[in-house]
Amino acid sequence: MNNFTFVKGGSVTSPLGFVAGGVCASIKPSNTTKRDLAMIYCECPCQAAAIFTRNLVKSDTIYVTREHLQNGVAQAVIVNSGNANACNPDGYEKAAAMCRLAAEALDVDENDVIVASTGVIGQALPIEPIAKGVDALKGKLTKEGGTDAAEAIMTTDTVRKEWAVQLTLGGKTVTIGGIAKGSGMIHINMGTTLSFVTTDAAISADMLHEALVEAADVSYNMVSVDGDTSTNDTLAIMASGLAGNTPVTEKNADYRAFTEALTAALKAVAKKLASDGEGASRLVICQVSGAKDEPTAKVIAKSVICSSLVKAAMFGADANCGRILCAIGYSGAEVDVKKIDVSYRSAKGEILVCKDGCGLAFDEDKAKEILLEKEIDILVSLADGDGTAEAYGCDLTYDYVKINGDYRT
Amino acid sequence: MNNFTFVKGGSVTSPLGFVAGGVCASIKPSNTTKRDLAMIYCECPCQAAAIFTRNLVKSDTIYVTREHLQNGVAQAVIVNSGNANACNPDGYEKAAAMCRLAAEALDVDENDVIVASTGVIGQALPIEPIAKGVDALKGKLTKEGGTDAAEAIMTTDTVRKEWAVQLTLGGKTVTIGGIAKGSGMIHINMGTTLSFVTTDAAISADMLHEALVEAADVSYNMVSVDGDTSTNDTLAIMASGLAGNTPVTEKNADYRAFTEALTAALKAVAKKLASDGEGASRLVICQVSGAKDEPTAKVIAKSVICSSLVKAAMFGADANCGRILCAIGYSGAEVDVKKIDVSYRSAKGEILVCKDGCGLAFDEDKAKEILLEKEIDILVSLADGDGTAEAYGCDLTYDYVKINGDYRT
Helix, strand or coil: CCCEEECCCCCCCCCCCEEEEEECCCCCCCCCCCCCEEEEEEEEEEEEEEEECCCCCCCHHHHHHHHHCCCCEEEEEEEEECECCCCCCCHHHHHHHHHHHHHHHHCCCHHHEEEEEECCCCCCCCHHHHHHHHHHHCCCCECCCHHHHHHHCCCCCCCCEEEEEEEEECCEEEEEEEEEECCCCCCCCCCCCEEEEEECCCECHHHHHHHHHHHHHCCHHHECCCCCCCCCCEEEEEECCCCCCCCECCCCHHHHHHHHHHHHHHHHHHHHHHHCCCCCCCEEEEEEEEECCHHHHHHHHHHHHHCHHHHHHHHCCCCCHHHHHHHHHCCCCCCCHHHCEEEEEECCEEEEEEECCEECCCCHHHHHHHHCCCEEEEEEECCCCCEEEEEEEECCCHHHHHHHHCCCC | CCCEEECCCCCCCCCCCEEEEEECCCCCCCCCCCCCEEEEEEEEEEEEEEEECCCCCCCHHHHHHHHHCCCCEEEEEEEEECECCCCCCCHHHHHHHHHHHHHHHHCCCHHHEEEEEECCCCCCCCHHHHHHHHHHHCCCCEHHHHHHHHHHCCCCCCCCEEEEEEEEECCEEEEEEEEEECCCCCCCCCCCCEEEEEECCCECHHHHHHHHHHHHHCCHHHECCCCCCCCCCEEEEEECCCCCCCCECCCCHHHHHHHHHHHHHHHHHHHHHHHCCCCCCCEEEEEEEEECCHHHHHHHHHHHHHCHHHHHHHHCCCCCHHHHHHHHHCCCCCCCHHHCEEEEEECCEEEEEEECCEECCCCHHHHHHHHCCCEEEEEEECCCCCEEEEEEEECCCHHHHHHHHCCCC
16 A cells, blocks of 8 residues: 555645746747746755766766765755756856856855756856846745746656655655656666655655665666666755654665655656657556566566667557567567567557467457557566566657757757 | 779679579568569588577577588578568478478578578468479579579668679689678667678688678677667578688688678678668768777767667757767766767768867858768767777668558558
8 A cells, every 4th residue: 555645736846845936048049938947945954865877978067966965965956958068168167157156046055056957968058048047036936936947947848747745754744746857868777867856854865865766776767768868867856854754864664655655756757758758659668577586577678668669669559579579589688588478558458469479460450459549558478487677668759850850959 | 902802793692603593472472572582502512600699589590590500511591581480489390391492492401501581570481482482493593693682681671782702812713792681670789680691712611600700790790770689680601612712721811811801891781781771861880989999999889879869860960969979978888078079071071079078169051061961970089099990870760760660561
């Protein structure tokens, strides 16, 4: 039984203590309408942690944020879209300048500011629009501003990603909320670009870090849109402690309840990221069961949703089982090919297309009906143990090509 | 100075002793015109070797061919398109039956027949059309038939791949020829689907195997269209010995000359495979120099040409350097990001877009002109040593999605 509930209309400002806002700062000069600069602020210093992209080429925002989180404390976030501030000679100075601007406007220590950027790589970040945007946001961060902040971090996203969950820790109601962006350049190693999570739970920075790693492992680390790992991926969390629960400082029952709720929330976000993948028309979830262990199940689930051929077949609603078997075969996982079953499932039903590693003749009309739905499960059963895993992806469409054929203009 | 020359109009039948042919056997009932069954025959038993897909899910043709090549001898090839004979309960029996049919028609030992299939995975292979096709080919294999054989192994290929090179070994003219197919499901681990190479050189099966491994390492193992490794990849070679050179049985100068020519030929085929990649409008070659060693250079070159985002940018002729840096960064290779230079080059010139790991402002019109060409080089310089590598890919286009959205129909 779940220990948590999703909060309707929840956002990064749902937890006690947090306000946020977003404005159009025209960081890309051509953008004069879409919000592209956001700040999140907490009325008190927070315990905080973050995990980052594993790409060797990193935005300087990551180096700055990492330094600022060394003491496990943060009080504000400043983040822009429209420019990734990556691969720039003055990237570090610009990232630090963003923190100073936020710190001055919010009257917090600049070392307590988390900074992030997303957008084009290798173009100088203009700091003037950011300074003006911070001015415009000053004094105007609100409880309702989570939605504007969620919009401000979007790039090719077509929908805002914001959420909150609630749980009870030692009789106290605790809320966790967040915003996220991500549509392209999404891959299994934290390929979510930017996510900011807040909570009013009392929990130490160390435990926040552990919880993030655990939750990301089965959510953000299991989602792929195009196999490209961003240079800017940042998943940060800040805990105000205002819920008044007994502080979580070790891996006790409260830690597990908190992490369970966080995991469920980030899994839901992972699905949103995949279904809003660049050009995607379908969410594709690969559920693997019966693997000899969980790592094996994960490797297979990820290989299936990452396959360009599987993704193109899903776009065409083509129940091609060869694509699935092929992707399992080259995943590197140890499996007994002769025990693989594959089914497709959606709201319209379920159909078995492969039994014991061999393709079956099946009702093509039924299969088409199932695969024309918006959310498709690819079920892989291995009869080899009790390892399970779930990975989140999307189809490969003309629009993905269109969006990325000329991303910069 | 090269020790070899390409033979204009050369094919798998160019070496002494070999004939071939191809017919339309309607292996897919809907196909009534395209050739889909080929045989290659040598007038004498050949020394032979082959290397295969590393996909765990393999067509049974691979198991049969591997058994037949255990003694290092082969005399004929039978190969069909239209059905991969993979993931079928009776795949092994059907593959063996194909060998028997060829052996009877050509009066050779069935254990001296190499068999291969390509096409849809997981559908039963109909043997009757193959029997009829073999009958039709019987007595009609010719020196000119290489071209028909090359056509018969095509699937989504838009051009035939056939070639021959000549070199001199100990005063004797030696010819190496081949046919290949491959367009989609092409990736760096031998992702070429099917290639048959013949030669009239006298060379032992062991040395043929070594030469294949060496040549494939820098050609077929460096080409990717979509990151998917086929279940059927087979690169086979047969040597008739009719050129009369002193037999090559160790890694001497003749072995090196032979392998050099074979490597150059397979590199040329790798480029053809990439430029004829499903839906491709451009051949994209990533040349890495200055890596700390060759393995590092290879990892980087492959990561760049495999990136969906790089591929989409190439389709759009978008000189986005961020995509390249990003792909280098997540390649897993050890590099000093601050020393990476990136240029684009084509017949229209060359343009530097990244210096010392930072994006440059550059002439967008010039860059567009360069990238609108049919063949694009992405030059990555690392200033870290003298490791070099070259990988072959293509752009990602609407047509790739279209072709694979409904491959089976």
